[in-house]
Amino acid sequence: MVVPYKHEPFTDFSKEENRKAMLEALEKVEKDFGKEYPLIIGGERITTEDKIESVNPANKKEIIGYVSKANKELAEQAMKVADSTFETWRKSDPKFRADILFRAAAIVRRRKHEFSAHLVKEGGKPWKEADADTAEAIDFMEYYGRQMLEIMDGKKVESRPIEYNQYHYIPLGVGVVISPWNFLFAIMCGTAVSAMVTGNTVLLKPASPTPVIAYKMMEVLEEAGLPDGVINYIPGPGGEVGDYLVDHPRTRFVSFTGSRDIGTRIFERAAKIQEGQKWLKRTIIEMGGKDTIIVDNNADLELAAQSIVQSAFGFSGQKCSACSRAVIHEDVYDEVANRIVELTKELSAGDPHDNTHFMGPVINQKGFDKIMGYIDIGKNEGKLLAGGKGDDSKGWFIEPTVFGEVDPHATIMQEEIFGPVVGLTKAKDFDEAIEIANNTEYGLTGAVITNNREHLEKAREDFHVGNLYFNRGCTAAIVGYQPFGGFNMSGTDSKAGGPDYLGQLMQPKTTSEMF
Template sequence: MVVEYKHEPFTDFSVEENKNALLEALKQVESNLGKEYPLIIGGEKVTTEDKIVSVNPANKDEVIGYVSKANKELAEKAMKVADENFEWWRKSDPKFRADILFRAASIVRRRKFEFTAHLIKEGGKPWKEADADVAEGIDFLEYYGRQMLELKDGVKVNSRPIEHNKFNYIPLGVGLVISPWNFLFAIMTGTTVAAMVTGNTVLLKPASTTPVIAYKLMEVLKEAGLPDGVINYIPGPGSEVGDYLVDHPRTRFVSFTGSREVGTRIFERAGKVQEGQKWLKRTIIEMGGKDTIVVDNEADLELAAQSIVQSAFGFSGQKCSACSRAVIHEDVYDQVKDRVAELTNELTVGNPADASNNFMGPVIDQGAYDKIMSYIEIGKKEGKLVAGGNGDDSKGWFVNPTVFADVDPEARIMQEEIFGPVVGLTKAKDFDQAIEIANNTEYGLTGAVITNNRTNLEKAREDFHVGNLYFNRGCTAAIVGYHPFGGFNMSGTDSKAGGPDYLIHHMQGKTTSEMF
């Protein structure tokens, strides 16, 4: 019997002791800025001339680290190492693999303030968001370790008097894990260890904007007892290293979290059978969302406004689950709109390292800043600007939380993923029309409904077509083991990270039948 895991608690920074511990950790992280980090292939540290420069998005002059950059030759070397190691790793005891995750969770838990400080610096995350990211990473380590112990003996199937039948899961092979920058610790950790604990070997290619934290995970896993060559750390450009490994005939599966544009490209490339390839590659793909909060006329309007603002602007809207559209019943539209604008104007924006009370920090880089600002200009033509609408990229990449009202549901800012602190409000004549508008997107990741009408909640349960639907709360902040996470349509393969069947995507079922 595997003991149920309760998720890692969040840190209360109003407690002076916790606040001081994080300030101390920030000093510690600052003392290590500008270091060089090698690739790790088969346990060997490989330094290259060419470097990825990771900078603090809140202060672009501050270099977090210089990370060696992989190329095709080194990607091939890593593939050979992973392929060779798979032959023995696939036979390793699942309990041994799970124990590495439990020990890693314990190490990160002890160093939680240090990891939180690192996410503030490399990811530009406000204190609470950084703390939650680290907690989620710990949750993934604990949860997937326990899930592997549940799955290790397979699933019971029927036998007959003349035979004994078994159904077991076996690993797939070498997996390419391409992790994102927004949950730079949590998603990177979860996707990497899910592939490893199931008996696969891994090529980890973290986002080029946040590669240092992935190196820190490699250090933790090494300390936790992970053998060399099981996970290989190979940051590098997607156009060179990513494409090469997605196409590689020895790649057995690709686990990707990121944009729709890159995700669909990976899906297409992985579908092509290469010369010498003897399997159909599996893809585990989580892309994006155009997530909607629906507000009914029988709703707690303060809850509705708070939910919209928190979900739209947490971590500067840089979550695939962020609320970027709110569809509000016409009877209460003006009240909710005015309160959303009021709450938005109260939000503080600034360098997250400076204070624990800045609600928003920067967006990740210049490309993100330019894209978001261009969408704000589009929004000014498509709706009425009621809050924000400006930014400042002189020192870091800061965009003020922005609200557009009276936007047509077909408008670009209501259809295209902006991935920044921008939300559009539109009105619906009744609940049915509100759900219709909510579904009017090519995505299907998260959504929320704020109403006290039970009939409408049940209608939404049936008709609101998203992978994660929340009632009377915001549409972000899924918790591992509580809210299995993944979406429909162009939001990805609905592989439900942090859920009971996530690990199975990294394995294949094998039936053995013995006649008596």
């Protein structure tokens, strides 16, 4: 009997023993700075001359590690290994696959602070955000293992006295998994292991800013008993390795999490039939968001302000679910806006090694320049109420920034900034607030703060997002509790951490036996 699923609890760092354990983990991780990490293809460690430098975004002089960089030739080698391994792995017992995940989850759980410390250093995550990322990785392994056990025997279909019918699932083939840098452990882990536990083989290309944590996960899976060649670790440039594998005729599916521009490009490339290809490639593509919190005039205004600030500035706004727009009823706009500014000015940004800071850095120079560019645009589109400054002298730090009185169609209200910037706008009534919330090409998350039950039900019907939250912030979905994925240009709405997710990585087969 499988123990019922329960999500991994978060760590209370106000307790001295937890704080001490985390500091020890950070010290341990720092001792590994500057190490070299090879590719892993078919279990073989392969070192290349060309390296990816993984840099601490809070202190860019610190090199987390030097990671071997794959090229087309190595990508082809990995494809051949994965293709060959699939022929045996697809016939493996689903219980065997699930047990690997349960053991891997237990290994990570025992070393939880160590993994979180990697996320602090490589991803620039504050302790709370790093701990949640690690917990989510554990959750994905536990949840997908249990989901596989639930569907391993297929679904019941009707039979007749003259025949016996069965409906079951088989794996797809070789999958290319391209993971993001923001949830550098959780999403990378969830997308890779879901493909593995369903009987597919995987070519894992982690995001170039954060490849070391993916190597650490590979070590855990190996320790848990994953056979060679099932997941192959091949970090490398998207324009070379990513495109080559997306286009490859033996690629059966592509799982991507990242920006709208790259996601739509992958979707287009995957749709093209290559010479020798005999299937339509599946795509699981999760992209960006332009997420809105609506504040009604009949609402807990302190809850509203707290929800907006926490959702906008958690992990420096580098979440596709982050609140980057707040639509506030005109009757309460001034009160809520003033409180948002007060709360924002209380926040500090600094090196997340020090747990007193709410915010750490943004990921790299490219991200810093992009966000500061949007802040410059915002100064011409709204009233700067808080923040607006950046400092990239040591790491890439940007103040939490609030713009008020912004037109709903302004650039900073339409384009994904992916940084600590939120725009505030007024609505004359709830209908207009819903209309403004829906006026972007995205449809990922949203929230409504109100005590009006009719308005909540209207939002349930008309607020067009994949994850809608009432009287709370619009971030922090939990695996198995709030399956996550969005509409429109936010992606294919795959609902990660949900009961339908694994079905996208398999194909149903009907067999019918006549008597």
